[in-house]
Amino acid sequence: HLDVFLRLCEQDAVRMAYVVNDKLIPRMIKIGFKQLEGIRFEWDDSEELTPAEIREVERLLLQHYDIEAQYFIDKYNIPVKPKAQTQGKEKQSLMNGGQNAGHLAPNAPQDPFV
Structure with a gap:
């Protein structure tokens, strides 16, 4: 059902763009809206994140x-x-249980939660 609905919406959008570009804008130009010359209506199909x-x-x-x-x-x-360079040393010190700040002990675990 969603696919059918989306196709109908797309068809309506194409039809609306046709009406605006081929009917409405030319008629508006004809009655004096000269600033619309060279303008075309297009849908913005991009998705917003x-x-x-x-x-x-x-x-x-x-x-x-x-x-x-x-x-x-x-x-x-x-x-x-x-970032300040000292953060890396602080992280290593924390990973090493606060010992040997600045470098890891030979058998220190790489993950503080291991």
């Missing part, structure tokens, strides 16, 4: 690619700077 979906896409991209900081500056209008 929810904020949660956008975050997930960005998270996946960041896992596999180096993304320019300017992308996040432009998109979110916030200043972005690289």
Whole structure:
């Protein structure tokens, strides 16, 4: 049923675009709306992602690619700077139970929950 409904909606959209482009706009130009000359109506069929979906896409991209900081500056209008180098050492220290900060013990587990 959904497929039938979607096909009907698509057919209606095509018909509406025809009416607007081939009937309405030419008649409006004829009565004085000269700014519409050369204009065509087109549906925007692109899908909008929810904020949660956008975050997930960005998270996946960041896992596999180096993304320019300017992308996040432009998109979110916030200043972005690289993480401090000390965070890596702190993580290693935590993974090692707080011992030998800066490097792992020879037999230290790689996962703190193991």
